[in-house]
Amino acid sequence: MTPSHSVYRSWQLLLVLVLSSLAVSSRAQALIETAETVPATNQWLQPGDRLQVRLKGRPGQRVTFLRGLPMTELPPAQTKGQRGIYQGTYVVRPGDTLQNRPILFQVMRNDTVALASAFSRSKVRFLSPDAPQLALTKGQLAYLNHGLGEDRLGGAKLGYLDSAVVLHVTGMVGAQYRVRLAENQVAWVPQDVVRLLPPGGFVPTSLTGSWSVAGDSLYDYVQVPLEARLPYRSQLLTNPTRLVVDIFGATSNTNWITQRDGLRELGNVYYEQPQPDIFRLVLPLRHAQAWGYSIDYRGTTLRIRVKRPPARLSLKGLTIGLDAGHGGTNVGAASAKGSQEKVLTLAIAQKLRQELEKAGARVLMTRETDVTVENGSRVLLMRQLNPDLLLSIHVNSSGSATVQGTSTYYRYVAYRPLALAIYNEVRKTGLKGFGNVGSFNFNLNGATEYPNALIETAFVSNPEDEKRLTDPAFQQQLAERIKDGVEEFLKSTRAKGPRGWLLREPAAN
Ligand SMILES: [Zn+2]
Structure with missing residues (x-):
């Protein structure tokens, strides 16, 4: 047992005692307004990681955290003039232990007597590298994220993983585990797509x-x-x-x-x-x-x-996945006049289906009526149906009524030509160009199994675009132009042919 272990034991004992006698005294409320970890969420840290804390209280105090570590009061210049803001950092060391505990904060009268104490709401665990924490991916849609970022589309994805893949968990922030992939390479995995393994496992490695x-x-x-x-x-x-x-x-x-x-x-x-x-x-x-x-x-x-490429690079005989965005309880965007995205996407998709089928394509839809279908289910359905390419139809919306135009989106640069060809054709309807956007983190753009494009036909939040989107004649025009876009994509793909760097030409097609 290292000395730091025994320090922790006694500290933990103190923690339990203080916890059981209520966290914040009435006096503490005056001296400690807030005290929390930064970020203010449950965390698992390993040696070398930083535990960061912040406390808001009265200025000019002696404030400590964890086991008596000093916190520093920030000068008002760094806090927009606010006084009494204290911060502290602790770099976790080998041998440190902490088992999902809140962090103790104290305002001290002197070295030994505390005037007030409080606990963080979030709990912290120090992981020991000597007992590696492993996890297994579960389900059909497990994925890794690059970082902890979040927006309405979720964190930026590094990619999907099969089930039962072994991951080495080296940390946690909020609802995501940090995973060590290789020396100097980490990723994050949402808790709900993995299950933790009991201790005792080896960090997986393999010879190929x-x-x-x-x-x-x-x-x-x-x-x-x-x-x-x-x-x-x-x-x-x-x-x-x-x-x-x-x-x-x-x-x-x-x-x-x-x-x-x-x-x-x-x-x-x-x-x-x-x-x-x-x-x-x-x-x-x-x-x-x-x-x-x-x-x-x-x-x-x-x-x-x-x-391989489809046998014939033409719509005749091609299998096309077609996704009408939203549906059922998921209305999508809605305008002040009451236009609903789910209604418009289905109307356009049905017209597009007719156009594609007229040209000889086989069309597989994610929904044909006003029903709720989760995006995850759509991804899995298309993975199973295995189309030659996928089109997802949506309607855009902006907080500003002046924003308008059509746009297409792709995730992987290899699938850009499809999105671009559709964009160029749809603009022929007279819709303004809002752009062809890459690296787009949308579930249905995440599929690697086939070229795919998301088409945000126009803005329902713009009165001019809305008038067109709700007009069946214009919906028909949109459908025809999207179909033309797919044809253009196939035509340009034919023109590119096989690459010149081959040793021999591919057989057949
Ligand atoms: Zn949408």
């Missing part, structure tokens, strides 16, 4: 086996045998078109790559080991336009399934 690369009648596959279901991230890149997959915690023991027959989309695949615990697969694709991919585990073998 020899991969197999092969195609069947429908897809090309890369399979990498591992010893555990490790986390991964993927990036679909352009110029040249390639899929890059990083497996975290994996180290190469791949001494050969078996390339079997039947490959139609994968080029000359290879790997890199950019750092000791990141194994990177580089998978060149044969066509300039990528048509999607999925990653999952079969046992502990990572499987990457790469889609």
